[in-house]
Amino acid sequence: MTEREKLINIWDSIKLRIKNENRDISAVAFDTWIRPLKVGKIENGTVYLLVPPEHAGDGTGINIIKKNYSSLFKVTISESMNNIYEIEFIEEDPSEDYSNDSSNIVMEEEPSAIYQSNLNEKYTFDTFVVGPNNQLAVSAAKAVVERPGLVYNPLFLYGGPGLGKTHLMHAIGASIIKKDPTKIVSYVTSENFTNEVIGYIQKGDIQKLRDKYRSVDVLLLDDVQFIIGKESTQNEFFNSFNELHSQNKAIILSSDKPPKDLEILDERLRSRFEWGLTVDITPPDYETRMAILRQYATNQLGFEVKDEVIQYIASNISSNIRELEGALNKVSARKSLYNEEINVSIAEEAIKDMLKESEPRKITPEIIISEVAKYYEITKEAIISKKRPKNVVYPRQICMYLCRELTDTSFDEIGKAIGGKDHATVMHGYNIIKDDLSTNPSLRDDIEKLKKKIIPGQ
Ligand code: ADP
Ligand code: MG
Secondary structure (H helix, E strand, C coil): CEHHHHHHHCHHHHHHHHHHHCCCCCHHHHHHHHCCCEEEEEECCEEEEEECHHHHHHHHHHHHHHHHHHHHHHHHHHHHHCCCCEEEEEECCCCCCCCCCCCCECCCCCCCCCCCCCCCCCCCCCCCCCCCCCHHHHHHHHHHHHCCCCCCCCEEEECCCCCCHHHHHHHHHHHHHHHCCCCCEEEEEHHHHHHHHHHHHHCCCHHHHHHHHHCCCEEEEECHHHHCCCHHHHHHHHHHHHHHHHCCCEEEEEECCCHHHCCCCCHHHHHHHCCCEEEECCCCCHHHHHHHHHHHHHHHHCCCCCHHHHHHHHHHCCCCHHHHHHHHHHHHHHHHHHCCCCCHHHHHHHHHHHCCCCCCCCCCHHHHHHHHHHHCCCCHHHHHCCCCCHHHHHHHHHHHHHHHHHCCCCHHHHHHHCCCCCHHHHHHHHHHHHHHHHHCHHHHHHHHHHHHHHCCCC
16 A cells, blocks of 8 residues: 555544643644644655645634644654654645555555444434433433543443443443544443454554553443453453543443452452442333334334334333344334235234243233224224223223233223223223123123133133
8 A cells, every 4th residue: 555545544543642642632623623634645755634725714724733733743643654754734625636646655554453433323322212221321321421531430331131231332432422522432342352452462462452442531341241251351451441540531331240240250350340330221111112112113114113013012022122123123024025004913923933932922901902992893092081982881891801800900000001090990890890791691702702812822
Protein backbone atom coordinates (compact mmCIF):
# COMPACT_ATOMS: atom_id res chain seq x y z
CA MET A 1 0.00 0.00 0.00
CA THR A 2 1.02 3.60 -0.34
CA GLU A 3 1.96 5.86 2.55
CA ARG A 4 -1.27 7.67 2.02
CA GLU A 5 -3.36 4.50 2.21
CA LYS A 6 -1.58 3.51 5.37
CA LEU A 7 -2.22 6.89 6.93
CA ILE A 8 -5.89 6.75 5.96
CA ASN A 9 -6.18 3.35 7.64
CA ILE A 10 -4.99 4.65 10.94
CA TRP A 11 -6.41 8.14 10.61
CA ASP A 12 -9.25 7.75 13.13
CA SER A 13 -7.01 6.29 15.74
CA ILE A 14 -4.47 9.09 15.22
CA LYS A 15 -7.13 11.70 15.86
CA LEU A 16 -8.33 9.87 18.94
CA ARG A 17 -4.79 9.50 20.21
CA ILE A 18 -4.27 13.22 19.89
CA LYS A 19 -7.43 13.86 21.79
CA ASN A 20 -6.66 11.27 24.37
CA GLU A 21 -3.12 12.35 25.09
CA ASN A 22 -4.02 16.02 25.31
CA ARG A 23 -6.55 16.51 28.01
CA ASP A 24 -6.65 20.27 27.46
CA ILE A 25 -8.31 19.87 24.07
CA SER A 26 -11.98 20.47 24.83
CA ALA A 27 -14.77 18.44 23.30
CA VAL A 28 -15.88 21.45 21.27
CA ALA A 29 -12.39 22.16 19.98
CA PHE A 30 -11.95 18.53 19.02
CA ASP A 31 -15.22 18.45 17.14
CA THR A 32 -14.65 21.78 15.40
CA TRP A 33 -11.02 21.58 14.42
CA ILE A 34 -9.72 18.04 14.60
CA ARG A 35 -12.52 15.62 13.82
CA PRO A 36 -13.30 17.13 10.36
CA LEU A 37 -9.72 16.90 9.10
CA LYS A 38 -9.02 14.47 6.28
CA VAL A 39 -5.90 13.09 4.71
CA GLY A 40 -5.03 14.82 1.43
CA LYS A 41 -1.90 13.99 -0.50
CA ILE A 42 1.55 13.10 0.74
CA GLU A 43 4.36 14.65 -1.27
CA ASN A 44 8.11 14.83 -0.61
CA GLY A 45 7.74 14.05 3.06
CA THR A 46 4.88 16.48 3.62
CA VAL A 47 1.41 15.37 4.65
CA TYR A 48 -1.28 17.73 3.42
CA LEU A 49 -4.28 17.63 5.74
CA LEU A 50 -7.57 18.87 4.35
CA VAL A 51 -9.73 21.37 6.18
CA PRO A 52 -13.33 21.31 4.89
CA PRO A 53 -14.29 24.73 3.43
CA GLU A 54 -16.88 25.37 6.15
CA HIS A 55 -14.16 25.05 8.78
CA ALA A 56 -11.40 26.83 6.86
CA GLY A 57 -13.15 30.17 7.30
CA ASP A 58 -11.16 32.18 4.74
CA GLY A 59 -7.97 31.09 6.34
CA THR A 60 -8.79 32.02 9.92
CA GLY A 61 -9.84 28.46 10.75
CA ILE A 62 -6.73 27.12 9.08
CA ASN A 63 -4.58 29.50 11.08
CA ILE A 64 -6.15 28.38 14.35
CA ILE A 65 -5.53 24.74 13.46
CA LYS A 66 -1.94 25.45 12.39
CA LYS A 67 -1.14 27.39 15.48
CA ASN A 68 -2.60 24.91 17.95
CA TYR A 69 -2.25 21.52 16.42
CA SER A 70 0.61 21.45 13.90
CA SER A 71 3.20 20.00 16.18
CA LEU A 72 0.76 17.52 17.71
CA PHE A 73 -0.07 16.16 14.28
CA LYS A 74 3.57 16.15 13.24
CA VAL A 75 4.63 14.10 16.23
CA THR A 76 1.69 11.73 16.25
CA ILE A 77 1.70 11.06 12.50
CA SER A 78 5.47 10.62 12.40
CA GLU A 79 5.38 8.22 15.31
CA SER A 80 2.49 6.20 14.00
CA MET A 81 3.93 6.02 10.49
CA ASN A 82 7.48 5.35 11.64
CA ASN A 83 8.77 8.13 9.42
CA ILE A 84 9.30 11.85 9.79
CA TYR A 85 6.82 14.17 8.09
CA GLU A 86 6.11 17.85 7.76
CA ILE A 87 2.48 18.84 8.05
CA GLU A 88 0.53 21.39 5.99
CA PHE A 89 -3.13 22.28 6.43
CA ILE A 90 -4.94 23.30 3.27
CA GLU A 91 -8.53 24.04 2.39
CA GLU A 92 -10.19 21.04 0.82
CA ASP A 93 -11.04 21.47 -2.84
CA PRO A 94 -14.06 19.25 -3.46
CA SER A 95 -13.22 18.99 -7.16
CA GLU A 96 -9.77 17.56 -6.59
CA ASP A 97 -9.01 13.86 -6.46
CA TYR A 98 -6.45 13.48 -3.71
CA SER A 99 -6.17 9.75 -4.09
CA ASN A 100 -4.20 10.23 -7.26
CA ASP A 101 -1.03 11.10 -5.39
CA SER A 102 2.49 9.99 -5.77
CA SER A 103 3.32 8.95 -2.24
CA ASN A 104 5.82 6.18 -1.73
CA ILE A 105 4.95 2.55 -1.45
CA VAL A 106 5.41 1.23 2.07
CA MET A 107 5.40 -2.29 3.41
CA GLU A 108 2.03 -3.51 4.49
CA GLU A 109 2.11 -3.77 8.21
CA GLU A 110 -0.07 -5.40 10.77
CA PRO A 111 -2.25 -2.61 12.02
CA SER A 112 -1.32 -1.68 15.54
CA ALA A 113 -3.92 -2.19 18.22
CA ILE A 114 -6.19 0.48 16.89
CA TYR A 115 -9.19 1.59 18.76
CA GLN A 116 -12.58 0.27 17.77
CA SER A 117 -15.74 0.92 19.68
CA ASN A 118 -17.51 -2.22 18.34
CA LEU A 119 -20.89 -0.77 19.14
CA ASN A 120 -23.99 -2.17 17.51
CA GLU A 121 -26.22 0.78 16.74
CA LYS A 122 -29.31 -1.39 16.85
CA TYR A 123 -29.04 -1.56 20.62
CA THR A 124 -30.10 1.74 22.15
CA PHE A 125 -32.09 2.90 25.15
CA ASP A 126 -34.91 3.87 22.78
CA THR A 127 -35.51 0.27 21.82
CA PHE A 128 -35.02 -1.12 25.31
CA VAL A 129 -38.33 -1.78 27.03
CA VAL A 130 -38.22 -1.03 30.73
CA GLY A 131 -40.12 -3.30 33.10
CA PRO A 132 -39.95 -4.26 36.76
CA ASN A 133 -37.39 -6.91 35.82
CA ASN A 134 -34.77 -4.47 34.51
CA GLN A 135 -35.78 -1.10 35.95
CA LEU A 136 -32.89 -0.91 38.38
CA ALA A 137 -30.37 -1.93 35.77
CA VAL A 138 -31.67 0.74 33.39
CA SER A 139 -31.53 3.49 36.02
CA ALA A 140 -28.02 2.49 36.93
CA ALA A 141 -27.04 2.41 33.26
CA LYS A 142 -28.44 5.89 32.72
CA ALA A 143 -26.64 7.20 35.78
CA VAL A 144 -23.40 5.88 34.31
CA VAL A 145 -24.17 7.67 31.04
CA GLU A 146 -24.61 10.92 32.97
CA ARG A 147 -21.40 10.63 34.95
CA PRO A 148 -19.23 7.88 33.50
CA GLY A 149 -16.54 6.70 35.85
CA LEU A 150 -17.81 8.85 38.67
CA VAL A 151 -20.76 6.75 39.76
CA TYR A 152 -21.14 2.99 40.07
CA ASN A 153 -17.67 2.07 38.98
CA PRO A 154 -17.71 -0.67 37.94
CA LEU A 155 -21.33 -1.27 37.01
CA PHE A 156 -21.81 -5.01 37.16
CA LEU A 157 -24.90 -6.33 35.34
CA TYR A 158 -25.87 -9.95 35.72
CA GLY A 159 -28.70 -12.21 34.65
CA GLY A 160 -29.61 -15.25 32.57
CA PRO A 161 -29.12 -15.49 28.81
CA GLY A 162 -31.19 -13.35 26.49
CA LEU A 163 -32.37 -10.88 29.12
CA GLY A 164 -30.81 -7.76 27.64
CA LYS A 165 -27.37 -7.38 29.22
CA THR A 166 -25.56 -6.93 25.92
CA HIS A 167 -28.26 -4.61 24.62
CA LEU A 168 -27.94 -2.41 27.69
CA MET A 169 -24.14 -2.27 27.45
CA HIS A 170 -24.26 -1.09 23.84
CA ALA A 171 -26.89 1.46 24.80
CA ILE A 172 -24.60 2.82 27.52
CA GLY A 173 -21.66 3.08 25.11
CA ALA A 174 -23.65 4.75 22.36
CA SER A 175 -25.25 7.26 24.72
CA ILE A 176 -21.91 8.24 26.22
CA ILE A 177 -20.48 8.93 22.76
CA LYS A 178 -23.60 10.83 21.80
CA LYS A 179 -23.24 13.07 24.82
CA ASP A 180 -19.54 13.59 24.34
CA PRO A 181 -18.14 12.51 20.97
CA THR A 182 -14.57 12.72 22.20
CA LYS A 183 -15.07 9.89 24.68
CA ILE A 184 -13.27 6.75 23.66
CA VAL A 185 -15.58 3.83 24.27
CA SER A 186 -14.62 0.23 23.74
CA TYR A 187 -17.02 -2.69 23.88
CA VAL A 188 -15.43 -6.12 23.89
CA THR A 189 -16.70 -9.60 24.60
CA SER A 190 -14.66 -11.56 27.09
CA GLU A 191 -14.08 -14.11 24.39
CA ASN A 192 -12.48 -11.55 22.08
CA PHE A 193 -10.54 -10.04 24.92
CA THR A 194 -9.13 -13.47 25.73
CA ASN A 195 -8.20 -14.08 22.10
CA GLU A 196 -6.51 -10.73 21.92
CA VAL A 197 -4.49 -11.42 25.04
CA ILE A 198 -3.36 -14.76 23.65
CA GLY A 199 -2.56 -13.25 20.25
CA TYR A 200 -0.49 -10.40 21.62
CA ILE A 201 1.36 -12.65 24.04
CA GLN A 202 2.30 -14.93 21.15
CA LYS A 203 3.58 -11.96 19.19
CA GLY A 204 5.50 -10.82 22.25
CA ASP A 205 3.68 -7.54 22.00
CA ILE A 206 1.46 -7.44 25.04
CA GLN A 207 2.36 -3.80 25.66
CA LYS A 208 0.31 -2.82 22.59
CA LEU A 209 -2.77 -4.41 24.05
CA ARG A 210 -2.17 -2.67 27.36
CA ASP A 211 -1.84 0.66 25.59
CA LYS A 212 -5.05 0.00 23.77
CA TYR A 213 -7.23 -0.86 26.74
CA ARG A 214 -5.68 1.55 29.15
CA SER A 215 -6.30 4.54 26.93
CA VAL A 216 -10.07 4.20 26.73
CA ASP A 217 -12.52 6.33 28.68
CA VAL A 218 -15.17 3.65 28.89
CA LEU A 219 -14.54 -0.09 28.83
CA LEU A 220 -17.47 -2.45 28.41
CA LEU A 221 -16.51 -6.09 28.97
CA ASP A 222 -19.34 -8.50 28.21
CA ASP A 223 -19.81 -11.99 29.67
CA VAL A 224 -16.95 -11.72 32.08
CA GLN A 225 -17.63 -15.25 33.35
CA PHE A 226 -15.64 -16.46 30.34
CA ILE A 227 -12.35 -15.16 31.67
CA ILE A 228 -12.59 -17.43 34.67
CA GLY A 229 -9.82 -19.97 34.72
CA LYS A 230 -7.83 -18.11 32.07
CA GLU A 231 -4.94 -16.89 34.09
CA SER A 232 -3.13 -14.53 31.77
CA THR A 233 -6.41 -12.99 30.63
CA GLN A 234 -7.46 -12.40 34.22
CA ASN A 235 -4.09 -10.88 34.96
CA GLU A 236 -4.21 -8.50 32.03
CA PHE A 237 -7.72 -7.50 32.87
CA PHE A 238 -6.85 -7.03 36.52
CA ASN A 239 -4.09 -4.61 35.61
CA SER A 240 -6.18 -2.71 33.08
CA PHE A 241 -9.02 -2.54 35.58
CA ASN A 242 -6.80 -0.97 38.21
CA GLU A 243 -5.34 1.51 35.78
CA LEU A 244 -8.71 2.60 34.43
CA HIS A 245 -10.38 2.66 37.81
CA SER A 246 -7.70 4.81 39.37
CA GLN A 247 -8.21 7.36 36.59
CA ASN A 248 -11.97 7.33 37.04
CA LYS A 249 -12.53 5.74 33.67
CA ALA A 250 -15.85 3.91 33.48
CA ILE A 251 -15.95 0.13 33.56
CA ILE A 252 -19.13 -1.79 32.81
CA LEU A 253 -19.22 -5.56 33.15
CA SER A 254 -21.79 -8.24 32.52
CA SER A 255 -22.02 -11.81 33.62
CA ASP A 256 -24.49 -14.62 34.05
CA LYS A 257 -23.97 -14.62 37.81
CA PRO A 258 -23.21 -12.10 40.55
CA PRO A 259 -19.54 -11.73 41.49
CA LYS A 260 -19.92 -13.75 44.66
CA ASP A 261 -21.06 -16.79 42.65
CA LEU A 262 -18.26 -16.60 40.12
CA GLU A 263 -16.36 -19.52 41.45
CA ILE A 264 -12.63 -19.79 40.94
CA LEU A 265 -12.43 -16.19 39.88
CA ASP A 266 -9.30 -14.55 41.12
CA GLU A 267 -10.27 -13.18 44.54
CA ARG A 268 -8.69 -9.81 43.76
CA LEU A 269 -10.95 -9.41 40.75
CA ARG A 270 -14.04 -10.58 42.56
CA SER A 271 -13.67 -7.96 45.22
CA ARG A 272 -13.09 -5.25 42.62
CA PHE A 273 -16.21 -6.27 40.77
CA GLU A 274 -18.10 -5.46 43.94
CA TRP A 275 -16.59 -2.00 44.35
CA GLY A 276 -19.32 -0.30 42.35
CA LEU A 277 -22.87 -1.45 41.90
CA THR A 278 -24.11 -4.96 41.17
CA VAL A 279 -27.60 -5.20 39.65
CA ASP A 280 -29.49 -8.10 38.23
CA ILE A 281 -31.87 -8.40 35.31
CA THR A 282 -34.55 -11.03 35.83
CA PRO A 283 -36.93 -12.61 33.31
CA PRO A 284 -39.62 -10.17 32.20
CA ASP A 285 -43.20 -10.49 33.44
CA TYR A 286 -46.12 -10.96 31.06
CA GLU A 287 -46.79 -7.24 30.50
CA THR A 288 -43.15 -6.53 29.79
CA ARG A 289 -42.97 -9.44 27.35
CA MET A 290 -45.99 -8.01 25.56
CA ALA A 291 -44.38 -4.58 25.39
CA ILE A 292 -41.10 -6.02 24.10
CA LEU A 293 -42.90 -7.96 21.39
CA ARG A 294 -44.95 -4.95 20.31
CA GLN A 295 -41.84 -2.82 20.20
CA TYR A 296 -39.98 -5.46 18.22
CA ALA A 297 -42.81 -5.86 15.73
CA THR A 298 -43.01 -2.14 15.09
CA ASN A 299 -39.31 -1.33 15.05
CA GLN A 300 -37.68 -4.43 13.67
CA LEU A 301 -40.35 -6.14 11.59
CA GLY A 302 -42.06 -2.96 10.56
CA PHE A 303 -45.65 -4.13 10.82
CA GLU A 304 -48.30 -4.49 13.43
CA VAL A 305 -48.97 -7.94 14.77
CA LYS A 306 -52.41 -8.72 16.18
CA ASP A 307 -52.71 -8.53 19.93
CA GLU A 308 -53.92 -12.09 20.25
CA VAL A 309 -50.79 -13.35 18.50
CA ILE A 310 -48.55 -11.28 20.71
CA GLN A 311 -50.47 -12.54 23.73
CA TYR A 312 -50.07 -16.08 22.57
CA ILE A 313 -46.31 -15.76 22.19
CA ALA A 314 -45.94 -13.83 25.43
CA SER A 315 -47.88 -16.48 27.34
CA ASN A 316 -45.91 -19.37 25.97
CA ILE A 317 -42.35 -18.17 25.92
CA SER A 318 -41.28 -16.62 29.11
CA SER A 319 -37.70 -16.86 30.12
CA ASN A 320 -35.61 -15.54 27.25
CA ILE A 321 -36.16 -12.45 25.15
CA ARG A 322 -34.03 -13.75 22.32
CA GLU A 323 -36.53 -16.62 22.02
CA LEU A 324 -39.46 -14.24 22.16
CA GLU A 325 -38.02 -12.34 19.23
CA GLY A 326 -37.19 -15.59 17.46
CA ALA A 327 -40.81 -16.69 17.82
CA LEU A 328 -42.07 -13.46 16.35
CA ASN A 329 -39.58 -13.79 13.48
CA LYS A 330 -40.90 -17.24 12.70
CA VAL A 331 -44.46 -16.06 12.78
CA SER A 332 -43.69 -13.12 10.54
CA ALA A 333 -41.88 -15.37 8.09
CA ARG A 334 -45.24 -17.08 7.61
CA LYS A 335 -46.79 -13.77 6.87
CA SER A 336 -44.38 -13.08 4.05
CA LEU A 337 -44.63 -16.64 2.74
CA TYR A 338 -48.37 -16.95 2.59
CA ASN A 339 -49.23 -13.29 2.69
CA GLU A 340 -52.01 -13.94 5.14
CA GLU A 341 -53.04 -12.17 8.28
CA ILE A 342 -51.40 -13.94 11.17
CA ASN A 343 -53.75 -15.41 13.72
CA VAL A 344 -53.21 -17.53 16.78
CA SER A 345 -53.42 -20.86 14.99
CA ILE A 346 -50.76 -19.80 12.47
CA ALA A 347 -48.62 -18.62 15.35
CA GLU A 348 -49.21 -21.88 17.17
CA GLU A 349 -48.13 -23.87 14.14
CA ALA A 350 -45.11 -21.64 13.51
CA ILE A 351 -43.62 -21.88 16.95
CA LYS A 352 -44.72 -25.32 18.11
CA ASP A 353 -41.20 -26.71 17.92
CA MET A 354 -39.99 -23.90 20.14
CA LEU A 355 -42.29 -24.92 22.94
CA LYS A 356 -40.65 -27.54 24.99
CA GLU A 357 -42.58 -30.64 26.00
CA SER A 358 -41.82 -29.84 29.58
CA GLU A 359 -43.38 -26.43 29.28
CA PRO A 360 -47.00 -26.95 28.27
CA ARG A 361 -48.82 -23.93 26.95
CA LYS A 362 -49.63 -21.72 29.85
CA ILE A 363 -53.30 -20.96 30.10
CA THR A 364 -54.10 -17.32 30.66
CA PRO A 365 -57.35 -15.39 31.04
CA GLU A 366 -56.64 -13.87 27.59
CA ILE A 367 -56.58 -17.28 25.96
CA ILE A 368 -59.77 -18.30 27.72
CA ILE A 369 -61.57 -15.11 26.71
CA SER A 370 -60.39 -15.56 23.16
CA GLU A 371 -61.63 -19.16 22.91
CA VAL A 372 -64.95 -18.44 24.59
CA ALA A 373 -65.54 -15.49 22.26
CA LYS A 374 -64.84 -17.66 19.23
CA TYR A 375 -67.09 -20.43 20.51
CA TYR A 376 -70.07 -18.14 21.05
CA GLU A 377 -69.33 -16.07 17.98
CA ILE A 378 -69.06 -12.81 19.84
CA THR A 379 -66.09 -10.48 20.11
CA LYS A 380 -63.53 -10.43 22.88
CA GLU A 381 -64.26 -6.73 23.26
CA ALA A 382 -67.88 -7.56 24.03
CA ILE A 383 -66.80 -9.95 26.78
CA ILE A 384 -64.58 -7.45 28.51
CA SER A 385 -66.93 -4.51 28.07
CA LYS A 386 -69.21 -3.17 30.77
CA LYS A 387 -72.37 -3.72 28.71
CA ARG A 388 -74.69 -6.56 29.62
CA PRO A 389 -76.57 -7.79 26.54
CA LYS A 390 -78.11 -11.20 27.07
CA ASN A 391 -75.96 -13.08 24.55
CA VAL A 392 -72.79 -11.82 26.25
CA VAL A 393 -73.55 -12.11 29.96
CA TYR A 394 -73.57 -15.87 30.01
CA PRO A 395 -70.35 -16.39 27.99
CA ARG A 396 -68.74 -13.79 30.22
CA GLN A 397 -69.68 -15.84 33.27
CA ILE A 398 -68.31 -18.92 31.57
CA CYS A 399 -65.02 -17.05 31.20
CA MET A 400 -65.05 -16.35 34.92
CA TYR A 401 -65.72 -19.97 35.67
CA LEU A 402 -63.02 -21.29 33.34
CA CYS A 403 -60.45 -18.80 34.55
CA ARG A 404 -61.04 -19.94 38.09
CA GLU A 405 -60.92 -23.62 37.16
CA LEU A 406 -58.03 -23.59 34.72
CA THR A 407 -55.64 -20.95 36.00
CA ASP A 408 -54.34 -20.11 39.42
CA THR A 409 -55.57 -16.56 39.06
CA SER A 410 -57.45 -14.94 41.95
CA PHE A 411 -61.01 -13.59 41.60
CA ASP A 412 -59.56 -10.08 41.67
CA GLU A 413 -57.11 -10.82 38.87
CA ILE A 414 -59.79 -12.52 36.81
CA GLY A 415 -61.98 -9.45 37.26
CA LYS A 416 -59.18 -7.26 35.96
CA ALA A 417 -58.61 -9.45 32.92
CA ILE A 418 -62.33 -9.36 32.12
CA GLY A 419 -62.48 -5.62 31.79
CA GLY A 420 -62.32 -4.51 35.41
CA LYS A 421 -65.11 -6.47 37.09
CA ASP A 422 -64.97 -6.63 40.86
CA HIS A 423 -64.35 -9.60 43.09
CA ALA A 424 -68.03 -10.13 43.96
CA THR A 425 -69.14 -10.07 40.32
CA VAL A 426 -66.59 -12.69 39.37
CA MET A 427 -67.48 -14.92 42.29
CA HIS A 428 -71.17 -14.59 41.44
CA GLY A 429 -70.52 -15.50 37.80
CA TYR A 430 -68.43 -18.47 38.82
CA ASN A 431 -71.15 -19.79 41.15
CA ILE A 432 -73.89 -19.44 38.55
CA ILE A 433 -71.99 -21.60 36.07
CA LYS A 434 -71.01 -24.06 38.74
CA ASP A 435 -74.64 -24.50 39.80
CA ASP A 436 -75.95 -24.70 36.23
CA LEU A 437 -73.45 -27.41 35.40
CA SER A 438 -75.19 -29.87 37.72
CA THR A 439 -78.57 -29.37 36.00
CA ASN A 440 -77.74 -28.45 32.40
CA PRO A 441 -76.18 -31.19 30.24
CA SER A 442 -75.75 -28.96 27.21
CA LEU A 443 -73.71 -26.50 29.28
CA ARG A 444 -71.61 -29.43 30.47
CA ASP A 445 -71.03 -30.29 26.86
CA ASP A 446 -70.06 -26.71 25.97
CA ILE A 447 -67.63 -26.50 28.85
CA GLU A 448 -66.00 -29.78 27.86
CA LYS A 449 -65.53 -28.58 24.29
CA LEU A 450 -64.14 -25.28 25.46
CA LYS A 451 -61.67 -26.98 27.78
CA LYS A 452 -60.45 -29.07 24.87
CA LYS A 453 -59.77 -25.93 22.89
CA ILE A 454 -58.07 -24.15 25.74
CA ILE A 455 -55.92 -26.93 27.11
CA PRO A 456 -53.46 -28.09 24.50
CA GLY A 457 -53.12 -31.78 23.82
CA GLN A 458 -56.58 -32.57 25.15
P1 ADP B 1 -28.02 -11.09 27.01
O1 ADP B 1 -26.79 -10.31 26.66
O2 ADP B 1 -28.51 -10.82 28.40
O3 ADP B 1 -27.88 -12.54 26.73
P2 ADP B 1 -29.17 -9.60 24.83
O4 ADP B 1 -28.85 -8.21 25.25
O5 ADP B 1 -28.33 -10.18 23.75
O6 ADP B 1 -29.20 -10.57 26.08
O7 ADP B 1 -30.71 -9.64 24.41
C1 ADP B 1 -31.25 -10.63 23.55
C2 ADP B 1 -32.23 -9.98 22.61
O8 ADP B 1 -33.34 -9.49 23.32
C3 ADP B 1 -31.65 -8.79 21.87
O9 ADP B 1 -32.10 -8.80 20.55
C4 ADP B 1 -32.18 -7.60 22.62
O10 ADP B 1 -32.34 -6.49 21.77
C5 ADP B 1 -33.52 -8.10 23.11
N1 ADP B 1 -33.91 -7.50 24.39
C6 ADP B 1 -33.50 -7.86 25.62
N2 ADP B 1 -34.07 -7.11 26.57
C7 ADP B 1 -34.86 -6.24 25.93
C8 ADP B 1 -35.73 -5.17 26.37
N3 ADP B 1 -35.89 -4.90 27.67
N4 ADP B 1 -36.37 -4.47 25.43
C9 ADP B 1 -36.22 -4.77 24.12
N5 ADP B 1 -35.43 -5.74 23.64
C10 ADP B 1 -34.76 -6.48 24.53
MG1 MG C 1 -24.98 -11.01 25.94
